[in-house]
Amino acid sequence: MFEYKPFIRKANYYETDQMAIVHHSNYIRWMEEARVDLMDQIGFPLSRLEAEGIVIPVLMVEAEYKSMVKFDETVVIKITTEKYDGIRLYLNYEISNKETGQLRTLCKSGHCFLNDKGRPISLKKVCPEIHEKFVDTLELLK
Amino acid sequence: MFEYKPFIRKANYYETDQMAIVHHSNYIRWMEEARVDLMDQIGFPLSRLEAEGIVIPVLMVEAEYKSMVKFDETVVIKITTEKYDGIRLYLNYEISNKETGQLRTLCKSGHCFLNDKGRPISLKKVCPEIHEKFVDTLELLK
Amino acid sequence: MFEYKPFIRKANYYETDQMAIVHHSNYIRWMEEARVDLMDQIGFPLSRLEAEGIVIPVLMVEAEYKSMVKFDETVVIKITTEKYDGIRLYLNYEISNKETGQLRTLCKSGHCFLNDKGRPISLKKVCPEIHEKFVDTLELLK
Amino acid sequence: MFEYKPFIRKANYYETDQMAIVHHSNYIRWMEEARVDLMDQIGFPLSRLEAEGIVIPVLMVEAEYKSMVKFDETVVIKITTEKYDGIRLYLNYEISNKETGQLRTLCKSGHCFLNDKGRPISLKKVCPEIHEKFVDTLELLK
Numbered sequence: 001m002f003e004y005k006p007f008i009r010k011a012n013y014y015e016t017d018q019m020a021i022v023h024h025s026n027y028i029r030w031m032e033e034a035r036v037d038l039m040d041q042i043g044f045p046l047s048r049l050e051a052e053g054i055v056i057p058v059l060m061v062e063a064e065y066k067s068m069v070k071f072d073e074t075v076v077i078k079i080t081t082e083k084y085d086g087i088r089l090y091l092n093y094e095i096s097n098k099e100t101g102q103l104r105t106l107c108k109s110g111h112c113f114l115n116d117k118g119r120p121i122s123l124k125k126v127c128p129e130i131h132e133k134f135v136d137t138l139e140l141l142k
Numbered sequence: 143m144f145e146y147k148p149f150i151r152k153a154n155y156y157e158t159d160q161m162a163i164v165h166h167s168n169y170i171r172w173m174e175e176a177r178v179d180l181m182d183q184i185g186f187p188l189s190r191l192e193a194e195g196i197v198i199p200v201l202m203v204e205a206e207y208k209s210m211v212k213f214d215e216t217v218v219i220k221i222t223t224e225k226y227d228g229i230r231l232y233l234n235y236e237i238s239n240k241e242t243g244q245l246r247t248l249c250k251s252g253h254c255f256l257n258d259k260g261r262p263i264s265l266k267k268v269c270p271e272i273h274e275k276f277v278d279t280l281e282l283l284k
Numbered sequence: 285m286f287e288y289k290p291f292i293r294k295a296n297y298y299e300t301d302q303m304a305i306v307h308h309s310n311y312i313r314w315m316e317e318a319r320v321d322l323m324d325q326i327g328f329p330l331s332r333l334e335a336e337g338i339v340i341p342v343l344m345v346e347a348e349y350k351s352m353v354k355f356d357e358t359v360v361i362k363i364t365t366e367k368y369d370g371i372r373l374y375l376n377y378e379i380s381n382k383e384t385g386q387l388r389t390l391c392k393s394g395h396c397f398l399n400d401k402g403r404p405i406s407l408k409k410v411c412p413e414i415h416e417k418f419v420d421t422l423e424l425l426k
Numbered sequence: 427m428f429e430y431k432p433f434i435r436k437a438n439y440y441e442t443d444q445m446a447i448v449h450h451s452n453y454i455r456w457m458e459e460a461r462v463d464l465m466d467q468i469g470f471p472l473s474r475l476e477a478e479g480i481v482i483p484v485l486m487v488e489a490e491y492k493s494m495v496k497f498d499e500t501v502v503i504k505i506t507t508e509k510y511d512g513i514r515l516y517l518n519y520e521i522s523n524k525e526t527g528q529l530r531t532l533c534k535s536g537h538c539f540l541n542d543k544g545r546p547i548s549l550k551k552v553c554p555e556i557h558e559k560f561v562d563t564l565e566l567l568k
Contacts, residue, residue: 160442
C-alpha cells in the first residue's frame with residue numbers, strides 16, 4: 001500500500017533575502033518540489049506524464065506565512081489532498097521546521113490537466129489508469 | 143495630486159520554464175517589483191523605510207493564473223488597495239498584456255509593519271506621517 | 285547608424301541575500317537581460333530568432349565581483365564584443381553603478397548558434413543576413 | 427579521517443527554461459549548495475561561521491557548459507580545491523549526470539574572508555582553528 005513520505009529539504013543561502021529569511025516567493029517553488037516528489041512517490045513522475053503529452057499547469061497558488069524560515073533550516077513539506085475529481089486537483093501544503101515541528105507556511109495549489117495540444121482534459125476519461133491511481137493515493141492524503 | 147502609474151516590465155528569458163511560459167512563481171516576484179515601485183511613487187521608498195527601521199513583511203500571497211505570459215511579452219501590473227487600516231495592508235494586482243490588455247494573472251498580497259526589533263507596529267501610531275500619506279494615496283487606488 | 289544604448293535596471297528586493305547585497309548568481313541573469321536587449325537594439329530579437337529555429341545557447345560565463353550592488357541601486361550594463369566569427373560569439377559586460385559610475389562586476393559570456401535540430405551552425409553560412417548585421421553592429425561595440 | 431562525499435541533487439522544474447534545459451544561471455546556485463554542503467562536512471557550517479562574524483563572499487565564478495541538464499535529472503557535484511592559502515580560496519566543481527557520469531558543467535569559484543566589519547581577514551591569523559581544518563581537509567580534495 002502507498003505510504004506517503006513528506007518532502008524534506010534545506011533552505012539554501014541564495015533563497016534568503018536581506019531580511020535574513022527565506023524570500024517568500026521561494027515557498028511557491030518548494031510547493032512544486034514537494035508536488036513533483038509526490039508524483040514520484042505515486043509512481044507517475046511528472047517527466048513521464050510530460051513525455052506522454054500530459055501537462056499539469058498551475059491554476060492558482062496561495063501561501064500564508066506563519067513564521068520565517070532561515071538559512072540552513074530543514075523543513076518538512078507535507079501535502080494533503082483538498083479535492084481531486086479527475087478534472088481539477090487542489091493540494092494543501094504544510095511547511096514546518098523539521099526539528100521543532102513549528103509551522104512555517106500553509107500553502108495551496110490548484111491544477112488542471114492539459115493534453116499535448118494545450119487543451120484541458122478529464123484525466124478520468126483520457127488516462128483512467130492514472131486517474132484510478134490518483135483517486136486511490138490522493139484519498140489517503142486527505 | 144498623486145497620480146499612480148501602473149508598473150510595466152518585460153518577461154525575461156530566465157523566467158520561462160520548459161512549458162515555454164513564465165514560471166508561475168515569478169509572478170509573486172513581479173508583485174514585489176510593482177509594490178516597491180508603488181512605494182517609490184508614493185514617496186516612501188522601501189529602502190528609506192528599512193533605513194528608518196520599518197520592515198513590511200509579507201503575510202500572505204495569492205495568485206490566480208488566467209492566461210500565460212511568454213518570453214519577451216510586456217505586462218502591465220496595476221495595483222489597487224483592498225484594505226489599509228494602519229496595521230494591515232492588503233493589495234490587489236492585475237497583471238495584463240500591455241498590447242492587448244488581456245488579463246494574465248490576478249494576485250493579492252497582505253502585509254503588516256515591523257519595527258527594527260521585529261515587533262509588529264501600528265504605522266498610524268508610530269509613523270503618522272507615513273500613515274497619512276498611505277491613507278491619502280491608497281484611497282485613490284481603490 | 286546603429287547606436288548602442290547600455291542596458292539599465294534596478295536591483296530587486298528578491299535578488300538580495302542575507303548579506304544585504306544582490307546575490308552573485310543574479311548577475312548571470314542580468315547579463316542575459318542585457319544581451320536580449322542588445323539583440324532587440326540590433327533588430328534581431330531573440331524571440332524572432334527562436335521563432336526562425338535559431339537558438340543561441342550559452343557555452344560559458346565568467347563573473348568577477350568588484351563591489352557589491354545593494355537593493356534599489358540602479359546599474360548600467362554595457363556590452364562590448366570580444367569576438368564574433370559567425371560560429372562563436374564572446375561578449376564582455378561591465379556592470380556599474382548608474383550614479384557614481386563605480387564598477388560593480390565584470391562579466392563575460394560565450395555562445396554558439398544551433399538550428400532547430402540542436403545542431404551547431406555557422407550563422408555566416410545559414411543566415412548571412414543576420415551575420416552581416418552582427419558583423420556591422422558588433423564591430424561597433426569593440 | 428575526513429572523507430568527502432560529493433553533493434547530489436535533482437534538477438527542479440522551476441530551474442528549466444524554454445529550451446527545456448536547466449537555465450545556465452542555476453549552476454552558479456548549485457555551486458553554492460555544494461560549497462555549503464562541503465562546509466557542513468568539514469564541520470564548519472556556513473551558518474556557524476556567519477554567527478561568529480565571518481563571511482565568505484564570492485570574488486569570482488566561472489562556468490563552462492559541456493552538456494545540458496534536464497528536469498528531474500540527478501547530478502553529482504564534486505568539489506576539488508584549486509588553492510587555499512588562508513586569505514583566498516579557489517574551488518573547482520565538476521557537475522555530472524549521476525547515472526551515466528557524463529560531464530555537464532565545469533565550474534570554479536573564488537572567495538576571500540571578511541570579518542563582521544566587512545574587512546578582509548587572514549583566516550590563518552584570525553581563526554587558526556578553522557584554518558588548520560581547512561588546510562587538512564582541502565588538501566585531501568586536491
